[in-house]
Structure formats: structure tokens, C-alpha cells
Amino acid sequence: MIENRFARRAAALSTAFPAPHFPSELGPDVIPFDSGFAAPQLLPDLTSFAQAALTEHREETLQYSATQGQPELRAWIAGLMNEDGCALSPENILIVNGAKHGLELVCRLLIDEDDAVVVTAPTYFSAIPIFRSFGVEFVEIGQDQDGLLTEALEQAIAARRAEGRAPPKLIYNVADFHNPTGATMSEARRRHLIAIAEREGIFVAEDTPYRRVRFEGKTIPSLKALDPGGIVLHLGTFSKLIAPGLRIGWIAAEIGLIARLIRLKSDGGSSPLMQRIIYEFGRSSAFPEHVERVQAVYRERRDRMVAAVRRLLPEARLSVPEGGYYVWLTMPPHVDGDALAARAAQAGVNIIAGSQFFAGGGAYPDNGLRPTHHVRLSYSYATPEQIDEGVERLAAVYEPVSA
Ligand SMILES: Cc1ncc(COP(=O)(O)O)c(C=O)c1O
Secondary structure (H helix, E strand, O other): OHHHHOOHHHHOOOOOOOOOOOHHHOOOOOEEOOOOOOOHHHOOOOHHHHHHHHHOOHHHHHOOOOOOOOHHHHHHHHHHHHHOOOOOOHHHEEEEOOHHHHHHHHHHHHOOOOOEEEEEEOOOOOHHHHHHHOOOEEEEEEEEOOEEOHHHHHHHHHHHHHOOOOOOOEEEEOOOOOOOOOOOOOHHHHHHHHHHHHHHOOEEEEEOOOOOOEOOOOOOOOOHHHOOOOOEEEEEEOOOOOOHHHOOEEEEOOHHHHHHHHHHOOOOOOOHHHHHHHHHHHOOOHHHHHHHHHHHHHHHHHHHHHHHHHHHOOOOEOOOOOEOOEEEEEOOOOOOHHHHHHHHHHOOEEOEEHHHHOOOOOOOOOOOOOHHHEEEEEOOOOOHHHHHHHHHHHHHHHHHHHO
């Protein structure tokens, strides 16, 4: 009886508690290629910054804070983004509790039930339940090594128009070192995407947690930097650059959007203690050194994983990501990624089946490939030795699956 008292968004939710997925809960024998956690040795020592925050800034850090966020932190973030080609002031920044929280707020601002939202196929799997809880219709658009297929997007919008259906409300995209594919959108595609969004009046949520986790290659302007008209809401986070446990990120957008988002942000303000710690760390000389270490450690792990996959899983295709945390394997059509992930878990290596990254309802390319022909491997948390061992375990269970 109580079952039908839930909101529509909650009615279909599983009542099973989520399975443990923290690497520390899994025991030393399990290799976590499923984890987007930071490498433990890259978690910075923030003790002195925390101490300063709790002494010199006690009143600020232990009281309620302004909903928009700490002004100095906002100014620092605007400066970082301006060095990266944007033209923002601190008023354009809203501090949030991580990028996922930012995305949820963007949905609260823009999305009504049954609105259409464009996502790539595949897309970031934690974005899918956020959109789903707002009752969206997914419009899945394919991607290749140059990112979202903007011509396919144009066609999808035109097809909706021909059917008398409203255009999508939002385009969600991870343009840099995509999760899960690792692909980085080309500048030409970025410009095309912005042109489409402007012409059609569709907001773009640019989710870019890995932007500074670049190992090589030329930095490509962010969507926000290519956005003269203010159609882009940029989601930033310190999760991948400093530490995910701090739970601090930001939205960069036009002032009129930020003002509305402040009204919708009903959490009493993101933690002023964490904001102060990040700001003090960020403006210290330790920060640029830290970013260099992050890039060096993940570059080494990326290289190790790519080499191991090429050596031990020659059937799997992969494109080498220029940054980020993930490699995306595409296997021949006779190999089932869901089955491979299940067997890998039994063999003590956790990976994520590619099918988890598809929102559903899309028309997949006519090349025989389906969501089940992929798996995602993360190299951020596993040590170089675990990377070799994990790919060996994967190769051992790959044979029986592919036979
Ligand atoms: C595309 C993408 N967005 C957002 C996040 C998480 O951001 P946050 O920890 O700031 O919520 C991740 C982490 O894996 C991610 O891959």
C-alpha cells in the first residue's frame, strides 16, 4: 500500500542497497579497474591549509556561508578559466558540491518532465540517473574519436521538427577525455555544436572534470570559451584535480542563469571550510606542482594499461586517450562485454560493462556494434603492477568468453 505513495521518480527505484564499490572495501586481491577514484598517493597533504582555515578563518569557515560561494574562491576559479580562454567574472561562478550536484541544479533550472535531453552514446553513467529522475526523454547521439557527431545531432533535431516534436532542452557533453570513451572533441565539432545550440536555442551542459588531466597534445578551447552568447553552462570540479572527497565544484554561466541557480540551491551553501581549504591550496606554490604530479602519474598508468591491453588483448580495439582516467575497449561482435565483466569480477578484476553507459532508446550505428561490445577500464586507482596483473586476469577470462 505504501508502495504507491512514492513520487514517480522514486517508484521504480531498487530497494537493494548499492553493492560495495569502494576499492578499500573490496580487499587487497581485487583489482579495481572500475574505479574513478584518485590514486591514493596523489591525495595532497592539506593539513596546513586546513589548519589556517580553522584558525585564521574560523568565523568564515564555521558559519553558514553565502549560497553563491566564497568570493575569493570564485575569483580564483574565474581566473583559471580566463587563462583557459574564457571571459568570466566571479559573478559568473556558483560553487556547488561537485559536478554531479551542478548537473542536478542545471536540471532543476531547465528540465520539466518529458523534456528531451541530448546525451552521447555512450555517456557518463552517473549522469543517466540524474536525468532520469527528472523524467527526461533521452536523445542519444553517437560519437567517434572527434567527439559527438554534430551532423547526426542536426539530423535528430530536424527529424523531431518534422514530427512536430519540441527540440531538446539541453545537450549534455563531456568534451575533454570523455567518460567512458576517453575521446576529446575536435575544435571544429565544438564550434559546430555551439552553432547548432545557438541556432536552435538549446542549452549545453559542458561537464569537464578531466580538462587539466591532460598528458599530451594541444589543449582545445572549452565549449565555454567558444560560447559568445552564453548558451553553455560549464560544470567544473576539484574531484579529479585535487580530491573527490572535498565535494566542491562549480557552475560557470551567464549571470542571469547563476542568479536563478542561487535561488534553486537550497542546501544552505556548500561547505565554507572546504572552499577555504581549496582556495588556500590553490593559490599556494604546492598547487601547480601537484597538477604536474597528477598528470605524470596518470600518464604512466595510461601507458602501462595501453601497453598491457595491446600485448594481452590484441582483439580489443582502443584509442589512446590524451588525458583523463579511462580506456574504452571495443571488442569484436562475438564478444559480450556484460559477460566479460561478470567473469572478470569472478577472477578478481572489476571492470564496467559498456552497456552501463548507454542511456537507452538510441539508434546505434549500423556497423554491427552494440552497447555490449564494449568495456571500460580505469587506470586511475590501480598501481602499475596491478594494471599488468589486472589485464592478465582479464585476458585469462577473455578467451572463454570469446570462444
Ligand atoms: C564526466 C564526469 N562528470 C562528473 C564526475 C564527478 O564529478 P564530482 O565528483 O565533482 O561530482 C565524473 C567522475 O567520474 C565524471 O567522469
